[in-house]
Amino acid sequence: MSDRLPGFSTLAVHAGAQPDPTTGARATPIYQTTSFVFNDADHAASLFGLQAFGNIYTRIGNPTNAVLEERVAALEGGTAALAVASGHAAQVVVLQQLLQPGDEFIAARKLYGGSINQFTHAFKSFGWNVVWADPDDIASFERAVTPRTKAIFIESIANPAGSITDIEAISTVARKAGVPLIVDNTLASPYLIRPIDHGADIVVHSLTKFLGGHGNSIGGIIVDAGTFDWSTGGKYPMLSEPRPEYHGIRLQETFGNFAFAIACRVLGLRDLGPALSPFNAFMILTGIETLPLRMQKHCDNAKAVAEFLAGHPAVAAVNYAGLASDKYHQLARKYAPKGAGAVFTFSLKGGYDAGVSLVSKLQLFSHLANVGDTRSLVIHPASTTHSQLDDAAKVKSGAGPDVVRLSIGIEDKEDLIADLEQALGT
Structure with missing residues (x-):
């Protein structure tokens, strides 16, 4: 194509995908494999050391999933994405990068009931504490901010009420507090709302819903807007401090505006393990085309x-x-x-x-x-x-x-x- 930026419908069909170089298959193949062969010992070492990009093990990444990740990132206007096993898994992986035991995050009261339950009960075992705010009262988010606040979480269109959240207003609160705004965009999909355009730093989806669209596959995804400076103030050591498991690499310093997506993959998905199956990625990709x-x-x-x-x-x-x-x-x-x-x-x-x-x-x-x-x-x-x-x-x-x-x-x-x-x- 020329320098023209493709439209939304074109991206929904083509983003991230190319004909298979070996077979010429036009549809993205299902790479139903656990592992991938290394070229040699040096190649293997560079992959494990984050010195090169490539496939190691499907729990960490897979070519079918990679097409899905690139497509959703393009539709949302983000820098990178990570597909995981469910929307709930996406929320766990995101917050694991941001919160230490005893930390807090602010969440809108109008949320999917499963998220309310996850935030209120399951996250207590990690030492993560939710503080509730009213999306109809923006000042309630400001009042909820404390020195332990590490993120704000909202839904663009709230489930089940269908109410619209004022993303820009809450983004202003997040900026003032120096914390990222996480937006669950499941009910809107990027076709209706692109939260990054309104100040979101991280977008999550249950791919199970409108993106997949056919009620046949469960999945989740995390989109990194590339807009947040993770090195400021030492609030986010998972991204700003040397990672001992990767020979002292600082993810923010090394990967810049897609460091959060990398952290979710190499620190969250790698160790927590909520991998999306390549078959489900294929089914969801097919759904996104329409x-x-x-x-x-x-x-x-x-x-x-x-x-x-x-x-x-x-x-x-x-x-x-x-x-x-x-x-x-x-x-x-x-x-x-x-x-x-x-x-x-x-x-x-x-x-x-x-x-x-x-x-x-x-x-x-x-x-x-x-x-x-x-x-x-x-x-x-x-x-x-x-x-x-x-x-x-x-x-x-x-x-x-x-x-x-x-x-x-x-x-x-x-x-x-x-x-x-x-x-x-x-």
Whole structure:
């Protein structure tokens, strides 16, 4: 190509990929192997010493996974990426590079229930402490900052509420505090929102959702924006101090604006081991090729369904930023002008029992714990994904007892509306 920068749809198909040099295969092959042969002893030593790039062992890196990493980094506007086994694994690997026992990170209260559980309970065993802030009150993030704060974590579009987070405002808080902003961009995908353009330093995804898009493969990814100086103030010794396992290399000094992605690979993935299988990488790559087409249909369908629900007598409220009446509509216009996403919630006048009943009556919507599928999905968060939270925490996270979450697929919108109509009754 010329010097022209490829557009999003072109990158979704081509970024990171070339015809296989040996066979000419146009689709990226599945390199289903555990290990890779070294050229000689010197080559092996240089790979293990981080003096050369190449493949050693699929737990650390794999050519199929590398195409996926380069593609998502290109779509997000980052310098490098690392694919891992799940979205939860991505969060563990990211925070392992940033936090020491006793350190804190600030997280928005409106998060996926599994993340709330992971942050509140599982991370305690590492000595990592979460401090909660309200994404609707930017000052609450400022108040939460202490000398032990090492990161701020938010979702671009919050799960399950579908609310839009003011990334730029929270980025300003992170800059002032001298800590990186981590943004989970799973519900938006880079088609709708690119958090790095708004001040994010690290982006994570559950590849299982919209990027893969077909409900057939689990994966996660970490994208390094290359924007944060890890050497400032000695806050991040994993990146700024000599690494004894690599003969004293300082990762920030050696790898510059993709040092964080390298640290996640050679310190996190290497030792914690949440490797993504090459087969799943292949499946997710195939899904990404149609991401722009799918996301626009997802969003168009979601708006139509939300408008229908907003006018139904059994519905108490619809929380969808694509509606002009929604409190997050102006943020959606700013951050996601192509669409407010495909995951949203609504509350029923009949409360908890009505939510459980609706889920059982739907026929086209699949009742399961996932989002971002080509198929439309439904769940009652209070009895499932957020059931581990107390009632007050459920309400704060947008998963009150009367709330139902929808993930709108790419079916015909008329069929989705008809299914909801019969399940809601009159």
